[in-house]
Amino acid sequence: MSSSPPHRPGPVLSLLAGAQFLVVLNTSIVNVALPAIGQDLQLTPTGLAWIVNGYLVAFGALLPVGGRLTDLLGHRVAFLTGLSGFAAGSLAAGVPSGAGLLITARVVQGIGAALLSPAGLAILLAHWPPGPGRGKALGWWGAASAAGGAAGVLLGGVLTSALGWWAVFALSALLALPGLAATPLLLDRGERERAARLDLPGALVVTAGLTLLVLGLGARGRLPLPDFAVPAAGVFLLLTLVPVERRARDPLLPPVLLRNRSAVAGNLLMLLLGAVWVATFFFLPLYQQRVLGYSPLEAGLTQVPLAAALMTASWGAGRLRGTLLPGFVVLAAGLLWLARLPVDGTFLSDLLGPSVLIGTGLGLAFVPLTGLGVAGVEPRHSGVAGGLINTSRQVGGALGLAVLTSLASPAGRATPGPAALAHGYRRALVAAALVALLAAAGAGIRRKPARPVTPS
Known part of the structure; x- marks a missing residue:
């Protein structure tokens, strides 16, 4: 190419x-x-x-x-x-x-x-x-x-x-x-x-490990095993990838990619962004439908401002420099604002403002993180670098959703009412905001890349 x-x-x-x-x-x-x-x-x-x-x-x-x-x-x-x-x-x-x-x-x-x-x-x-x-x-x-x-x-x-x-x-x-x-x-x-x-052995190990990890986290409570068993088996398999890759002639993850500090930083931060991203799009429709009584179509329509802000910020982040840290800060602010979640909330007073902030923060962070994850990668490794940054987002989403849904679950109630549901969603969104602030702290640490980093 x-x-x-x-x-x-x-x-x-x-x-x-x-x-x-x-x-x-x-x-x-x-x-x-x-x-x-x-x-x-x-x-x-x-x-x-x-x-x-x-x-x-x-x-x-x-x-x-x-x-x-x-x-x-x-x-x-x-x-x-x-x-x-x-x-x-x-x-x-x-x-x-x-x-x-x-x-x-x-x-x-x-x-x-x-x-x-x-x-x-x-x-x-x-x-x-x-x-x-x-x-x-x-x-x-x-x-x-x-x-x-x-x-x-x-x-x-x-x-x-x-x-x-x-x-x-x-x-x-x-x-x-x-x-x-x-x-x-x-x-x-x-x-x-x-x-x-x-690298067929490496491909089998990483595929099986990620399958167990993502499946176990996404299907908690629906498998005939303890919730921790399947994800733990996935983590164990992924840990065995290290000795498998050391013996491989052509490793699935080339060592030069793992030594690329920009790519490693981009993938670690993308894990955190994925956790926040998936959680937002999971809890917001639940709050709208189970607490405010919106229909599925109404819930979808009222997320248009968030999506529009996300698209606009993504487009703008490709033309600006230094949007990663502000993106995470704006994202955390929007999540904390949204975490108020009153039982009798309205779209204009309680959802519109934080939705626009969240969408803006996601867009400002996502594009430079993608560029960071592939910065300095040789063209012959660009495919695996692209796959890895996407994997980080998917796995981060699965991990974040597993943890945050546990925080959101009302204790001791088989059929929780709107107030109990809203209280659980508040806890989850505050935790998501803390994850965004952690990512902001990571983004604020200056790193000197080995090769020029894609502008954000």
């Missing part, structure tokens, strides 16, 4: 941003449709959870392998393969059939996304070298991520109400078609590591 901007930067960036939009869209678009799916397919709560977890677990657990395959196969091949798998999974999920096919299709979607997302980021890094141009491209890429998360809630409600739950998956298949047609026309073959090969 060339090291200068492409001849058609607009279409190429639109293709990459559109793919990232699809990846993030499918983390949330199914949520509003779950009641309709459960009623139509006669699914238990555990079965419904797998419709969500099938995508999230496959996506999160396979991201490091997807990033490494991007470097081995070449960026265009990996991008096209990931988009094809994602489209096939979306099409299969949109066929009104049994629960088994739907869950399998969601896993296929997640596998495709695990290859598509790091490949798209690797292509962006290869086309836009370090400098203002890369910062702007990352800003658009980050804005597309924000738009995907917001659009999922809105489109899920609208499509399910108008056409049926199958339409939320058919939409993803339909939106993937232009990308499949445009990829061979817009992207060249790209650089790949011809002499290297996939």
Whole structure:
């Protein structure tokens, strides 16, 4: 892949941003449709959870392998393969059939996304070298991520109400078609590591470890085991990765990447941002629906200001320097404001202001963190670097949600009332604000990178 901007930067960036939009869209678009799916397919709560977890677990657990395959196969091949798998999974999920096919299709979607997302980021890094141009491209890429998360809630409600739950998956298949047609026309073959090969033992260990960790944290209370058992097994497997990688000829995570102080710092901070990000989009709709009595569609519509602020801040962060520390501070301020959560709250007085602050903080922090996680990385390792920064966000989200939902659970109440629920959500949001302040402290520590860092 060339090291200068492409001849058609607009279409190429639109293709990459559109793919990232699809990846993030499918983390949330199914949520509003779950009641309709459960009623139509006669699914238990555990079965419904797998419709969500099938995508999230496959996506999160396979991201490091997807990033490494991007470097081995070449960026265009990996991008096209990931988009094809994602489209096939979306099409299969949109066929009104049994629960088994739907869950399998969601896993296929997640596998495709695990290859598509790091490949798209690797292509962006290869086309836009370090400098203002890369910062702007990352800003658009980050804005597309924000738009995907917001659009999922809105489109899920609208499509399910108008056409049926199958339409939320058919939409993803339909939106993937232009990308499949445009990829061979817009992207060249790209650089790949011809002499290297996939570290199969390392790939198996990291995939199994992340699967157990993400699954165990996301399915607490729904597995026939103690809550700590499955995540602990995942952590144990990930610890065994160290001796496995030492013996590998071509490690899954190249040692040069682990010695890159900017990349390590970016991934550690992305863990914290992921925890706060997922928690916000989890607790805010619950408060709106379970305490304030909003409908799912009303909850989605009232999150538009947050999404708009996130998109605008992501776009702006690509054009400005030094937004990482202010982003975390603004994020913490918004969470503390939101943590008031009165039982009789209103949108204008209690939700609008903190939502705008939270969205702004998330956007200002997300784009420079992505740039920090891939700063100074050689082009031949850009795929695995992109996979790793995405993995950090996914794992951070799973860890944060597990801890914060425990804080939010009212003690000793089988059917808690609105006041008890609001009190639990307050505790969780205050804890999330403390995590954001911890990240701000980390961002404030000056580090001298080995090579120029992508501007934020």
